[in-house]
Amino acid sequence: MNRHELSLVLRNAPGALARVVVLFSSRGVDVESLSLDPTERGDVSRMDVVVWLPAGRNPDQLVKQLSRLVDVKSVVAVADPARNQIGA
Template sequence: MTRHVLSMVLRNVPGALARVVVLFSSRGVDVESLSLDPTERGDVSRMDVVVGLPAGRSPDQLVKQLSRLVDVKSVVAVADSARNQIGA
């Protein structure tokens, strides 16, 4: 498994986190850590998640799939250099 950090802005509505987790589960993604905090706006939250993907699998497809969820406002895979700075 290779580790990847994803950062996303998620609507702050019931079931939003569950839909993200179901997507991870159905695609065999291992969630290593997850942090979810409300933003100042209140209607959205920021979610940072460290995921494990099978060797050779890029996070790009996962980012595309997450961005199709209605509750996900934006999602990016954090670059390796930035990941090293945050200690992931």
């Protein structure tokens, strides 16, 4: 499995976090950690999440799927190649 870090800007709205979590669940994404903090703007929050994807799955697909959610204002995969593999 490969470890990936994602950073999202998420609209502060009822159900926004739930929609992101349901997307992860329905695609078999294992969440290692999740941090959600409000921004100075107040209408959006920053979400940092570490996920495990099966070997061969590219995080780009997950980034595209997340960006289609109405509550996600932006999403990027944070590169950290030194810590991204287990069981290799």
